[in-house]
Amino acid sequence: MKTSLSFFGFMLMFLTGFAQEILVEQNAYLESYFSDRRAVYPLVDKASGKVTLFLLDCDSIRIQQYDKDFRFQKNYHCARPKGKFKHLTGHTISNNKYHLYFSNKKRKEFLVQTIDIKSKENSEKRIPLKISKEQYLESVCCNNKLYVLSRKLVSSIYKLRVFKGTDLENCVEYDLSEKLGKRVPQDVISDDIYGTPIEKKITNFVKIENADPNPLDLTSKENKLYCVNNQLILSFDDFADETLVIKIDLNNYALFANTYEQGKFTIGKNLKTRSNSYVYNNSLYQLRVSRSEICFLVRDLDSGQLLKEFKANRDEKINFSNTPLMLKGTAAFRTNDRELETKQLLRKLAANRVGVSAYQRNGQLQVKIGGVKEEDPNVVGFAVMFGVIGAITYTALAGSGDSNNTTMASFLNYHNNKAMVFTSLFDPENLQHITGEPSANPYDEMKEFISNEVSSLSAFTLFKLNDYYVLGYYMNESDKYVLRKFE
Secondary structure (H helix, E strand, C coil): CHHHHHHHHHHHHHHCCCCEEEEEEEECCCCCCCCCCCEEEEEECCCCCCEEEEEECCCEEEEEEECCCCCEEEEEEEECCCCCCCEEEEEEEECCEEEEEEECCCCCEEEEEEEECCCCEEEEEEEEEECCCEEEEEEEEECCEEEEEEEECCCCEEEEEEEECCEEEEEEEEECHHHHHHHCCHHHCCCCCCCCCCCCCCCCEEEECCCCCCCHHHHCCCEEEEEECCEEEEEECCCCCEEEEEEEECCCCCEEEEEEECCCCCCCCCCCCEEEEEEECCEEEEEEECCCEEEEEEEECCCCCEEEEEEEECCCCCCCCCCCCEEEEEECCEECCEECCHHHHHHHHCCCEEEEEEEEECCEEEEEEEEECCCCHHHHHHHHHCCCCCCCCHHHHHCCCCCCCHHHHHHHCCCCCEEEEEEEEECCCCCCECCCCCCCCHHHHHHHHHHHHHHHEEEEEEEEECCEEEEEEEECCCCEEEEEEEC
């Protein structure tokens, strides 16, 4: 108990150490924040540092543009696409024109709205394409193009469509039967490895921006999609003893596949195991857990070479942990955290989803290791409505759920309703375990800020600029949109 109290005292102390300041406070009238069509979409020009905000209201789009020092430059107001094209999927930019891609609910049809802020003109063009007998998986904005990944129903044939401007530039088809076939019988392959071919089924792919301190709620998912180093990387962790990684080179659309063996146990070999992985800085971080043992290793993503391996059994302390082994959660509308012994942690991990995530801050490589409990959707929905989950209420969710903003999605999942977790520190150069306390996580301070102010705020967004985060929110009482810096 004493250890736990000292740990939480440290957490409270470093939460007050973040620097934050208001960058922008701009008039921007929006309609009722109960609308499920409201969203905020931030675009950052990495070359010039210019920031453009698209505030998507019920029937309109309000655009506000700032220079690299957040001095106001331009604004514009136009109508939002009507009818079934309600979901913003992504964007591209050409000739100083912004192309916003809207789709229908099933992501089967697309419409491009082109907005020229300088001339204050806009137009709409419906792309002559309808995805049929396929399941939409995910979309990624990269290289000033929009990449849409889908899979033919009841098959292992994946399609990658490439949009640029108002046109469909390319469509590449990949037959992954040989790569995925051994996981299930050939005639049963349907969802992203297994499942019933129901068109409405939500894919278990989750899109990861690995420059963010991603929570285990996201990284504990089996199938993940990354866009790094001009590659799309798909990882599959549906088997306990290996990870499959598929890379698609976005220069020539060549595909490469490799499997990486998970760590081997020395005891309890026949026990049920859980495993998962995470891609970060061209390395693959792999976690494998049973009731008797935990194994964490790092491999070179290109060669598969084992770089580091750490193990502990249920009767040992996990000597590569820099924090107590914690069970975090909420119960009866209150925080219910407690410290665990190794055997308790392993028992809980073996019964739930496990995950790992990595994040570099202040010269430390921070690796979060643990698992999350799969919550009852009805219970989670009830908690969201009443602000229990990380103090992010329905208004916060409504202001960001449709913007294809990976960083915002990461933050919204940063609630750890029921998480079993510890943090390890490593030297980023040689992956040697180092001593010390983890540096503060910027998500914690933003979460604390929102929990104190959420009743008067809505239409949240979040993006990273250089080495700090910018949190955007609408002040309901004063009709102003604010950008606040956290570092």
